[in-house]
Structure formats: structure tokens, C-alpha cells
Amino acid sequence: MREQLLALLDEIRPDVEFEKETKLIDDGILDSFDIISIVQEMNDTFGVRIKANELQPDNFNTVDAMIELIEKLKRRA
Amino acid sequence: MWKIESLAQYNQLIDRAEQQGFALTNCFFLPAAVQKKVEDGTLYGLEVGSGLLLLDDNGGFYRCYYYLSPQGKPDRLTLDKNAVIEFPFNGKMGERQRQQVSLIDRMGFRLGRESGMMSAAPTALIGHGQAQERCSGAQSRDAEGIMALLTGCFNPMYAFLPDRKALSDAIDQGRVLVVREGDRVAAALVSGFEKRIATVNQVAVDPDYRRRGYAGALMRTYHSLYVGRAASFRHWVDINNVPAVNMYLGLGYTFSLRRANEYIM
Numbered sequence: 001m002r003e004q005l006l007a008l009l010d011e012i013r014p015d016v017e018f019e020k021e022t023k024l025i026d027d028g029i030l031d032s033f034d035i036i037s038i039v040q041e042m043n044d045t046f047g048v049r050i051k052a053n054e055l056q057p058d059n060f061n062t063v064d065a066m067i068e069l070i071e072k073l074k075r076r077a
Numbered sequence: 078m079w080k081i082e083s084l085a086q087y088n089q090l091i092d093r094a095e096q097q098g099f100a101l102t103n104c105f106f107l108p109a110a111v112q113k114k115v116e117d118g119t120l121y122g123l124e125v126g127s128g129l130l131l132l133d134d135n136g137g138f139y140r141c142y143y144y145l146s147p148q149g150k151p152d153r154l155t156l157d158k159n160a161v162i163e164f165p166f167n168g169k170m171g172e173r174q175r176q177q178v179s180l181i182d183r184m185g186f187r188l189g190r191e192s193g194m195m196s197a198a199p200t201a202l203i204g205h206g207q208a209q210e211r212c213s214g215a216q217s218r219d220a221e222g223i224m225a226l227l228t229g230c231f232n233p234m235y236a237f238l239p240d241r242k243a244l245s246d247a248i249d250q251g252r253v254l255v256v257r258e259g260d261r262v263a264a265a266l267v268s269g270f271e272k273r274i275a276t277v278n279q280v281a282v283d284p285d286y287r288r289r290g291y292a293g294a295l296m297r298t299y300h301s302l303y304v305g306r307a308a309s310f311r312h313w314v315d316i317n318n319v320p321a322v323n324m325y326l327g328l329g330y331t332f333s334l335r336r337a338n339e340y341i342m
Contacts, residue, residue, distance in 0.1 A: 012167060015309075025107075028272025033194075033335055036105045037167045044173070049100070052091040055107055 001046070005066060008045055012037045018063050025057035035060065042066070048073035078132070081120040087111050090122055094129045094144035101177050103164055104131060104142035125184065126152040132160070138234050145180045153185045154342065161234040161341045162186055168334035178338075186340035190235050194335035195325050196311040199304050203329040209294035215253035215265065220244055222262035223253065230281040235315075235339050237278065239267065254298050256291045264291035268299050275299070275307035292321075296328055313337065 009018045016029055024030045030038070038060070039050050048070055059069045081087050091104075106114075114120040114133055121139075123130040127149025132139040138159040145151060154160070162181055166174050215223060220241070227238050239247060247253050247267055256264040263286040269276040277299065282291050300310065310330070314321055 028274060031274075032105065032107070032110075033165055033337075035107070036103075036165055039105060040173070049095065051095055052104070052106070053088050053108075055105060057107065 001070065002063070002067060004045060005042075005063065005070070008041045009038065009063070012041065021062065023061050025060050030060065038066075042070060046070050046074065048077065078121050078123045080118065081115060081122055081131075084108065084112050084115055087115065087120070090129065090131075091144070097146070099128055099144035099146050099149070101145045101147055101173070101180065102143060103162065103177070104144065106142075125154065126150065128180075130154075132156075134158075135233070140234075143180075145177070147176055149180065151180055151184050153183070156342070159234060159342065160186070161189065161339050163337055163339055165335065165337040168336065178340075181340050184342075186342045188338060189232075189341035190339045191316050192235075192313045192337045192339065193316040194311060194313055194333045194337075195322075195330040196309055196333050197328070197330045198309060199307060201329040201331075202300050202304065202310065203327065204297050204300075209298045211256045211291065212254050212294050212298040213257070214251055215248045215255045215262075217245065217248055219253075219255055219257075219262050219265075220248060223248075223255065223265045223267075226262055226265055226281050226283055227267075227279055229283075231279060234341055239278070251302075254295050254302075256286075256295065258286060264295055266292075266295040266299055268302070270303055270307065273306065273308040275303040275310045277310075277312035293324055293328070296324070300328075 006018060009016070013030065013034060018024070021029055035055065039055070043049055050069070050073065054069065059065055081090070119134040121132040121134065123132060128143060128145035128151045131142040133142070138161060139156060141160050141162045143162065164177065164181065170178070224241065224244060231238060244253070244267070252268045252270065254266045254268070255262050262283070264282040266280040267278040269278050277296070280292055280295055303310070314325060316322065
């Protein structure tokens, strides 16, 4: 899952070293457009549905946080 | 149509829309953005037949966000103001995107503008680091002239124009550049700088003063303002505005994959 997620993120923002960053949203590295793209790709790739109230910075600040979110959603499905 | 009075009400609406299978959406607000719109009293909800619309009242028009069913047949809309739907996508129109555009069309919107994002690293900029002689920082006395210039040059449904207060703040913060011809503002550039990203919000030249290189001069001066601090320079451009695109390409910008179509009614 990690490799799939990193490939997806790299396609959206090839200029970002995702594994090194710890504040992707808080530091403004990812903006609202990136969030739209990432959420849509995560939904399609992992068969999950990210809800509006899950669009919290904490869920997208790191790769680990995104993986945690996907795993939580898969358990819920 | 009803006003959304709280973040809790907003969350309930969205939860219900998602439970009803309204899976196609262009709405990805972070909670802080929703909270501000609710506090400003600008956010409304509207059911459209197998879908939900959120309307953000911008004064003269609504900015619309939708939750729609892929199998739905939303109603053709009749609104009391003009409206715009911003539809972002990453480089390519796939099946999911085409589905949404069909539904947007069904509601009565038509394509207004196609925008693309251009960006440049500081090292890619051409002719940066040199403030241009004709350009200077805007003063508060320029505000009225700048507002007139911006509203004359841009459609507010596409351009996210600043209101008077936002423009005043931008001038005070040194983010607005002008070229003056006598007492007249002949050209203006409104910039932004947040979290190491420098942006051009608007650059406009009075039609009486075009073809004098003022836009390029403003851009070079803007670059000199931020080149020591910004990790990236970005802006959105109408991809069919060929003179503007050529100017940006000549300054070292390239197109990213980001696109945003604006559908209007």
C-alpha cells in the first residue's frame, strides 16, 4: 500500500519528497488543489470514500497519516 | 435554498449527501474554510434532484460546489444570481471527470474559461532579480485606480478579485505593484506570498497603455520581491490567452498538469 500511495503522490506532485516531509498541509507544501487530486486518487486506487469531516490537516500532513487514514477507511467499509 | 448556519449543520448535510450516494463532488473544503464561510454567512444549500449544491455567495454571483449522484439527473437550475462552478482536474479528462461535466451541463452551466497553472522555480526565472524602473509599490492613494483597473479587466466570476479591504491590506503589506502614467494607474500586479509560495493573483494593464511591456516589467519586479524567499512562483492563466501565456513562457514559467475549467450560468 505504501508503494502505491507514494506512486500516486509522486504523480500529483513530483517535486515533493513525501517521505521526508512531516507537515505537508501545515507548511503549505500541499494546497487545496493537491488535496482534491490526492483524495480523488486515493478513493479510486484504494476503494475507499474519504468523507468531508476527514479532510483534516492531521490526516494529510505525512505519508504515514495518509496510510493510517486509508487503513481506517478500509476497516470501516 | 437555505442558509447554512453552523459547521455541524454543514457536516450533517455532507454526511447525508454521501449516504445517498452523491459521490461526485468538487467540494474539498478544509474545516477552517467552511467555518469562515459559515461565520461570514455566505454559505447556502440547495437540493437539485439526486444531488446537493452548496452556494457560496460572493455578492454578485454564487460560487457553486456540488455533490451529485453518478446516475443522477439533476434539475436545470434557476438562480437569482449568476453562478460559477470551478472544476479542477489533473491534466486529463477521464471517465469520472466527463461524468461530472455532463451533470454540470445538465444543470444549465456552460464552459466559461479554461485555466492552467504555470510555475517556475526561482532558478528558472529569466531576468529576475532586477526591479524595473517604471514599477513601484502601490500607495493607498492608488487603491481606487487599481480597483477600477481590475474590475475593468477581469470577470469577477473567474478572477477572485480582492474587495477594498483585502486590496488595502495587500497595499500596506507591499504586495501590490503599479506602473503610473501621471496620476493614472496604467498597470497593476497583486501578489501573494504564503508558506514559501509566491503567487500572482492579478496582473492588469489599462487598454490605453498596452504593448509597452508593462506586464513584463511588473512580473520582473514581482520576481525581485520574492526571489530570495520563495521556493516556487505560481499563478493561474487562461490557457487561451496566448499573449499572456507567451509572456510567462518567456519569463521562464512552464505549465504544470493542473487545470481548472470554470462553468458559468
